[in-house]
Amino acid sequence: MTAVVPFRGENNTLENSITNYETEELLFKVLVIGDFGVGKTAIIRRYTEGVFSQYYKITIGVDFAIKSILWDAKTRITLQLWDIAGHERFGYMTRVYYKYATAAIIVYDLSRLTTLESVVKWQKDVIDKVTLQNGQPIPIILLANKCDIEGISINCEMLTEFCKQHNILAWFFTSAKENIHIDEAIEYLVENIIYQRSDFNHPKGHNHISLTHKPNYKKVKCCGT
Numbered sequence: 001m002t003a004v005v006p007f008r009g010e011n012n013t014l015e016n017s018i019t020n021y022e023t024e025e026l027l028f029k030v031l032v033i034g035d036f037g038v039g040k041t042a043i044i045r046r047y048t049e050g051v052f053s054q055y056y057k058i059t060i061g062v063d064f065a066i067k068s069i070l071w072d073a074k075t076r077i078t079l080q081l082w083d084i085a086g087h088e089r090f091g092y093m094t095r096v097y098y099k100y101a102t103a104a105i106i107v108y109d110l111s112r113l114t115t116l117e118s119v120v121k122w123q124k125d126v127i128d129k130v131t132l133q134n135g136q137p138i139p140i141i142l143l144a145n146k147c148d149i150e151g152i153s154i155n156c157e158m159l160t161e162f163c164k165q166h167n168i169l170a171w172f173f174t175s176a177k178e179n180i181h182i183d184e185a186i187e188y189l190v191e192n193i194i195y196q197r198s199d200f201n202h203p204k205g206h207n208h209i210s211l212t213h214k215p216n217y218k219k220v221k222c223c224g225t
Contacts, residue, residue: 022074023074023075023076024074024075025078026071026075026076026077026078026194027077027080028077028078028079028080028102028103028190029080029082029100029101029103030079030080030081030082030101030102030103030104030105030186030189031082031084031098031101031103031104031105031126032044032083032084032104032105032107033084033086033104033105033106033107033122033125033126034106034108034119034122035086035108035109035114035118035122036085037086037109037112038086038107038108038109038112038145038146039107039109039146039174039176040083040084040086041063041083042176042177043107043143043145043174043176043182044065044081044083045065045176046176046179046182047067047081047182047183047186048066048067048081050179052176052177052179054177062082062083062084062085062097063082063083064082064083065080065083066078066079066080066081067079067081069190071190071194077190079186079190082097082101084097094125094129095129098126098129098130099130100130101126101130101138102132102138102193103138103140103141103189103190103192103193104123104138104140104141105140105141105142105186105189106119106122106140106141106142106143106168107142107143107174108142108143108144109145109146110145110146110149110154110173111146111149111152119162119166120166123166123168126138126140132196136196137167139169139189139192139193139196140168141170141171141172141188141189142159142162142163142168142170142172143171143172143174143182144159144171144172144173144174145174145175145176146174146175146177147173147174147175147180148175148177148180154173159171169188169189169192170185170188172184172185172188
């Protein structure tokens, strides 16, 4: 599956502004990992194509999609989102799939707590098998997916502490079905990828360890709300 969306945002003002400037072309390989059925393929399709279906085929091995975005007046980014099958279970082939990755998204299903227990295993598998050119671990965010399911109760403080303990940059509630926070999560991750390769201040001044994003969604109960 491959989709190309040329420009960040809905207007082409930025496109017109770069006609007289030389742009920097960046390619980022982002792993999308997590247990079987957590919604990895749906998230990727929503982000790259703007569509959702309840009838995706099971991912066998690995698949990937592409999205091209104009990040600013001088930077164009191509994202390769690698959809790693959940049944790979940290096997030998993941070393091949992970090669040259610059970041990772770990997804778990809010309606299946066992998939949260697997997050640490997926993270360890990535850390053991891939690093940045400077030897540092690649940036990772956590997506608490399927927040559209009615009646789900979420302990936000627990997830924040979980990310601190395991050095995960941030966690986001997401829903591919309702298109909740997927764009925001990936934009945040891209900011951190750029930050890892630059000397400028941290993007937008975020505390990248404890940042959390609560959905504006009535069916989700969050701590203290």
